[in-house]
Amino acid sequence: MPTRRLDRAFYDRPTLTVARELLGKVLVHRTLEGMAAGMIVETEAYIGESDPACHAAPGPTARNAPLYGRPGFAYVYLNYGMHYLVNAVTEAEAKPAAVLIRALAPLEGTDLMSQRRAGKGRVPREPELCRGPGNLTRALAIGPDQNRADLTGRLLWVEDRGLTAGRIRRGPRIGIRVGTDRSWRFWVADHPAVSGPRAANVRQVDV
DNA sequence: CGTTCGATGCACT
């Protein structure tokens, strides 16, 4: 199977479908420093103004504008004052929704990732380079400049390399204070790069 | 293994 960049139609579908199908796909960021890429192993869906955890919950604001835009664009925002999180906008403009990318299995540019993750504390090992939404954006150098980036473009995109994700599981979203009742988190079972407490990653339903 | 807690900046009320 040839490598194929996901097109806009991929994102213009129900968000839960996109969240599930993004597992096994490869997120790529090309910068002046070089290429960095990893297989997506964990995602979460944030769907509509009725979802209390979705940034669209308060209705349209300056920050959440990308959620109200076309599917297939990036929504990047600063969380806790220090971590950038990256989402893929899904569905049509009328329905503000997106998929948060929470973890990657590093594939390319791991040296670059290590450099970007270094700085203080101990140097993360390979499965930890892109474990967690704040860690993967740092490893791939995704920040405010990538907000509203076209994911069908030539700098930041998701492609299908024909990789098999493995067994997929589904459970409640983590790290949020509201909307924890929705089982809108998807991950590759037993993958070492998946984030979250161990308890959240076991004994959940197969998909 | 587990839990707690501080760092840190900005959108929003």
Add this chain to the structure above:
DNA sequence: GTGCATCGAACGT
């Protein structure tokens, strides 16, 4: 002024 879609160090078991 308040509250985060987080992380990792520091501690307890």
